[in-house]
Amino acid sequence: MGIRENKAALLDSIEAFNDPKDRQRYFTALYTPDAVIHSIPGYTPDLDGFRKYYGRLWAAFPDMRLNLEDVVAEGDVLAPRFTGTGTNTGPLGDMAPTGKRVTFAGMTVLYFRGGKCFERWGIFDQMGLMRQLRGG
Amino acid sequence: MSGQTLAEKNKHIVHEYTLAVQRNRDFDAIERTISPGFYNHDVIPGLPRNREGSKQLFALLWEAFPDMNVEIHDQVAEGDLVVTRKTITGTHKGKFLDVPPTGRPFRLEVMDILEVKKGKITAHWAVADLPGFWKQLGVER
Numbered sequence: 001m002g003i004r005e006n007k008a009a010l011l012d013s014i015e016a017f018n019d020p021k022d023r024q025r026y027f028t029a030l031y032t033p034d035a036v037i038h039s040i041p042g043y044t045p046d047l048d049g050f051r052k053y054y055g056r057l058w059a060a061f062p063d064m065r066l067n068l069e070d071v072v073a074e075g076d077v078l079a080p081r082f083t084g085t086g087t088n089t090g091p092l093g094d095m096a097p098t099g100k101r102v103t104f105a106g107m108t109v110l111y112f113r114g115g116k117c118f119e120r121w122g123i124f125d126q127m128g129l130m131r132q133l134r135g136g
Numbered sequence: 137m138s139g140q141t142l143a144e145k146n147k148h149i150v151h152e153y154t155l156a157v158q159r160n161r162d163f164d165a166i167e168r169t170i171s172p173g174f175y176n177h178d179v180i181p182g183l184p185r186n187r188e189g190s191k192q193l194f195a196l197l198w199e200a201f202p203d204m205n206v207e208i209h210d211q212v213a214e215g216d217l218v219v220t221r222k223t224i225t226g227t228h229k230g231k232f233l234d235v236p237p238t239g240r241p242f243r244l245e246v247m248d249i250l251e252v253k254k255g256k257i258t259a260h261w262a263v264a265d266l267p268g269f270w271k272q273l274g275v276e277r
Binding site: 039041070072073074077078079081105106107108109121123124125126127130 | 143178210212213214217218219221245246247248249261263264265266267268270277
């Protein structure tokens, strides 16, 4: 397994992510069952926590899509930069739906073994997303 | 430095630059390393997106966080692009944006991409855990 297989898994997972009917496949298309998912405060650093985290976001933004802007590949590591878009038609925690359309930037660093990611570090512009929801 | 790939050379440039501006308060590194045609895709609102904006940014950060430091956790490079995963630390001792000093320490998780062409940094993208940062300072944003 090499960079080509790892990129194929990434692209396949984004295709699943962007299809509300196929979304649960995102997790299995990209990650090993024991993958470590770092830096999402409030959730366990595993796929179970990751599913809950995205479950909450997808409830708030059912049409959420990721657009891959760039992928930097080196050895067993992929570092994608992406833009997310979505319409806030569902509740986000305690926040009632605003109906607003948002765009946010994100980056991840993904470590691969056997064509699947076993460790993920990620940050997205949560501040910018909240500003768009709250702003006029 | 022969035998190094372009990606390895670029990683080294980004590593040195990051330590210079975020650990060693070496403002000359900006003039030395940033290309005159530099474009910053993710800049603090109100700052210019060019090299001058980077000088203003680091002057502003060192004023607000005089003990600023950086831990580089990992770098991933391919061709012109270098991704860095890092933590910026410091104590909020001077005014930052419109917020008066809180005296509180912080650890800010950051990922950035620098584009390096012919040994000079030509573009920058970044995301950071800003909600976590403001929470540590005890500031509502």
